[in-house]
Amino acid sequence: MKNITFKKQFIISILLVLILSILFTVAGAYVEIKLIQKGIVLKANYYESRVPEVETYINKNKEKVLNKNFKKDLESIIPIQGIEYEVVNSKGELLYGHFNEIIVQAPVKLKKQSEIDKSESPKMIKYISIINNNKIEGMVILKYELKLSARNPKFNWIVKYLDVFTMLAPFIYIIIFTFVFASKLNNRLKIPLNQLMIGAEKIKNKDLEFKIDYKSKDELGMLCNSFEEMRVELKKSLQEQWKMEQERKEMVGAIAHDLKTPITIIKGHVEGLIDSKRLEEGKVYRYLDLINKNADRMTKLIEKMNILTKIEKSDFTLKFKRCNIIEFINDKTDDYNILADNKKISFEYTIKDERISNGLINMDCGALSAILDNLVSNSIRFTPEGGSIYLNLYLTEEKIILSISDTGCGFSKKDIANIFKKFYQGDESRSKEKGHSGLGLYIVRTLVNKFNGSIEAKNNEKGGAIVSVSMFVS
Template sequence: MSIHTRLTLWYTGILAAILLLFSLALYSLLSQVLYEQVDDAIRSRAGEIGSYIQTQADPMRLLITRQVQIPPVDVFSTSNTFVQIVDRQGNVVARSANLGDNYLPIRRESFDQNLAGNAVLYTLSTPQARLRIYSAPLVIFDPLEGETIIGVVQVGMSLHDVEATLLTARYAIGLGVAFTLLLAAGVGAFMAHAALRPIDHITQTALQISRAEDLSRRLPAVRTQDELARLTDTFNEMLGRLEELFQQQQRLVADVSHELRTPLTTLRGNLDLLRRGMERLPPEDLQDILQTMEGEITRMSRLVADLLLLSQADAGVQIKKEVVELDAVLLDVYRQALLMADGVRVELGHEDRALVLGDRDRLHQLLLNLVDNAIKYTPAGGTVRLSLYRREDWVQVSVADTGVGIAKEDLPHIFERFYRSDRARSRQTGGTGLGLSIAKWIAEAHGGHLTVESELGVGSTFTLWLRPYVPRAGTAESRAI
């Protein structure tokens, strides 16, 4: 079921519930008002009869005859109002002509209530119609006995007109609700279609972009400041991110292909040379060829290992966490750097003792990548200095060199995969272009970060920032510090 249909059904359903409640309330109120009007009318008519009898009663005649003059009840009746007077014994002494040969039924319980001085209202069903009857005691003033109940007056009114009016109201309300719901469904469908039209446009545009494989296209901006505008902006932002990721993927494939093509070409050429004249080659040339091939294979293996590590990073693989003496790791890297120096002076500067929580092997790899990078881009006679400072909130490890430096326009990109400002020079140094990307990932996986400061012709300083590990009092680490 489409959103368009669901919105229409929800809108119509809610409106139907509201109209139903309103109609029930309106019908109940109308019914109550009509029945109260009937009750008031027959109660008022009974009161008029009682008042007439009281005013017409002659005290002297009552003393002599002990009889009361009954008025002509037809004066108080109408076409649908019936009057009947009953004495204390339950005998009908007067009734309106419109009753014909019929009598208003006398209910025993109601009659007893009247003789006790109470008025009673009740509804009675007859073969002809339903009647609403008001039964009240007739009271006069007896000179000898005071106020005396001499009988009962019954006033009945047919409910035919009321029920006909309520039936008409039911039909009118039902038809009104049905017509309103049909109209609301049509209006709701139109409004839902109008509201969802921009979303359909977004869907069609997205489909066109998908079919054309053109991630550079964008949805037109929406002028309104509403949910559709936010949806459009979010979708365009997503397209921009997808375009960036797609371009990175293309660069990655191109860079990997380029990095693998050079060693493979070298291997193919050396193998062809060996195949054509291995017996005639001097031992020195043969050894050079084999060393070249071994170096290219090692470089390809290192490239594959780096790519595998970065794929694990992209997959969110968690590093192991343990207490690491970072100063000891730095000392190991310094000793290893002395063997890699190749004419570059490697110095160990300021070194505080510091503990961090992390993976010792990964931290060693990070620092070795930075040192290796510094040595490769520092000419012979230059200096690479390693330092470690224990600050209050941070542990700071810096690798500073006096090498060629990095141009300002290249600084924002040096941590991107395969980004190298001088590709030819990078290939000569044997790098894969992934070292700094790996170093950045390791730093962030430890809750830290890498910063760099550089100036062309002066040198560069890479700084690793990590949170220190503070051991609890009484532990072995706290006693060792």
């Protein structure tokens, strides 16, 4: 059916469902008839047909029937596997019987003539009056059902479901065969549809290195062929365009992310000067100096427009120079205090220096600054007002170990798995701020790797996030 149209496939499938349902229904009915003919399954009126024989026996043994000792003789005639019975005396009181539940509650109202109660059909109740000399001496009450049953009562449950199945067989078979043919059709559709969906996803991700190889004369085959032709043309016409667009996005994204921090710092210091009612010369010069430093940082960021491309290159190397790491951190924390104050967040830091010599060390301060800026700005972004951020710095002769923790919302499982991936912007349920590039932590990880260091992101036991970095000192 692969090489015919879906319209024809659909019509053929419907016809097959109907034909097979009819055939299986007829076959089921034939099996049931054979089981009845062989006596394995009893007809619905089998026990009803035994009632006249039982009634004749009762009328022949009237007084004996009313004697409890006659129970075995009576049950030799009554097929108790399908007929329940009660024997009552002239007062309607129960003498004996064989039943699961009382058939008629005592005292039973005696009837002058035998009759059948069909009010609860298919359950039937037969009243057989025992009359002697025109006087009602008692009554035998029989209860049976008009339904198929097994000769062996143990298998009545099978016959019960067989009877229900026989009535519903056409619908059941239609459902079964519809499911079977629908599954087969679904399996035939899966191959081309999966290829198309995977192809569409690859195109969405700007990946044209794939091929749709589904061949068929049906509509999906023609669609796959057209899709493959479109892919080839797209690859030819858009490959170069995508490359240029990607480079532009990476460049703009990196710059936008890195310029945000110095701009905010400058704005904070300017607002501090504006809000000062009494300007102190020392304070003015200190603020202007910080503004000047951050303006220089912006200039340097602009000059390094290709920073992301450069640090990803295998030949990129850090530029170490002698610096006082303690003074460097103190200067950085002044900037971070302003950023935190703007959001009403408490910023604290501690420095533990276990070096024998507390002098200068070889460090690429620009790279270290980028690492700290990105980590702190991320903490500020996800820490609510009234929260806290802690920077802990630990210095040894060989390593710089720092950790930045906050009291924000912490990382989701998805964040922890993807947080250092390029352009990952955070779990939507966590990331309230949109528009950032998703490059910050990727740049941090890349720079840390250049230091032959390690980085880890996790959640604090008391809540919030913590990012730990370990780097070797040159």
